[in-house]
Amino acid sequence: MTNIKFGTIGGGVMGEALLSRLIAQKVYLPREILVSEPGVKRREFLTEKYGIGTTASNLEVAAATEVLFLAIKPQVFDTVALELAVAADRKQGNNGETANSQPEALVVSILAGVPLSKLEPAFPGRGVLRVMPNTPATVGAGMSAIAPGKLVQPADLELVKRIFQAVGEVVEVPESMLDAVTGLSGSGPGYVAILIEALTDGGVCAGLPRAIASQLALQTVFGTAKLLQETGMHPAELKDRVTSPGGTTIAGIAKLESNGFRSALIEAVKAAYLRSQELGK
Ligand SMILES: NC(=O)C1=CN([C@@H]2O[C@H](COP(=O)(O)OP(=O)(O)OC[C@H]3O[C@@H](n4cnc5c(N)ncnc54)[C@H](O)[C@@H]3O)[C@@H](O)[C@H]2O)C=CC1
């Protein structure tokens, strides 16, 4: 019987974000984690940094684990699914067992776009869940939305919720909302990173040394989010509290409005939502 509990196909940015936090939180021991990854340098890096098992074989991970995470790019899913299915057929032909993962293994896909209607047939008889996490999971401040498939039992759903609660907040949504979740919280760290970089550049433009501008920008975004979260205040109310009549903030906000700041963000979420839909086709 294997002792691998967290198996991941694909050890890139998001695979690493999840496993690093799960190890730090002691949800899994390094020896309970196995990652399949084609890049030899990447495998060496993951093993050295986290002490986890790595392999070039997706089949090895699929056959070894209680919970199988898919953390490959959506564009690679068909190839990986075919590889697992061919192996399953071969094994079935040989001895009648199903083989594309442990019989009881849950499958958790974090792939943008790829729908349950494609995932479930690739893992016949298995509980399959879609989850859309985000990179702040690395520091325990992630936002994950979970959509369980048809065969997922309540205890399975609770297990997957507990895993993602160890890396941040969790909401359960119907699958139909996941592309929108992807456009907002999945891709959102990219938008916020640009916001922080641009605020920093603004500070430099106004004469601040970059290091100080960077600290100010980061803490302002962090502090504003924390204030809104802890007080439950509406963002518009906070904006009103900062804007003195004839003051500095309203002068800045007027510039943001004339440059389409709000609509740029709305359009960004919409574009990412539409792209997520496309990736699933
Ligand atoms: N990066 C992010 O912020 C988020 C990503 N996601 C989803 O997570 C998934 C992974 O994204 P990232 O980690 O950003 O991508 P990535 O490119 O950093 O990682 C993917 C990894 O899969 C490996 N890989 C490629 N072909 C493979 C194969 N045939 N078998 C096994 N592994 C293979 C690559 O070498 C790479 O290390 C995507 O489906 C994405 O939609 C979801 C939420 C947030």
Ligand SMILES: O=C(O)[C@@H]1CCC=N1
């Ligand atoms: O850009 C992407 O496709 C992935 C999905 C959400 C965040 N990154």
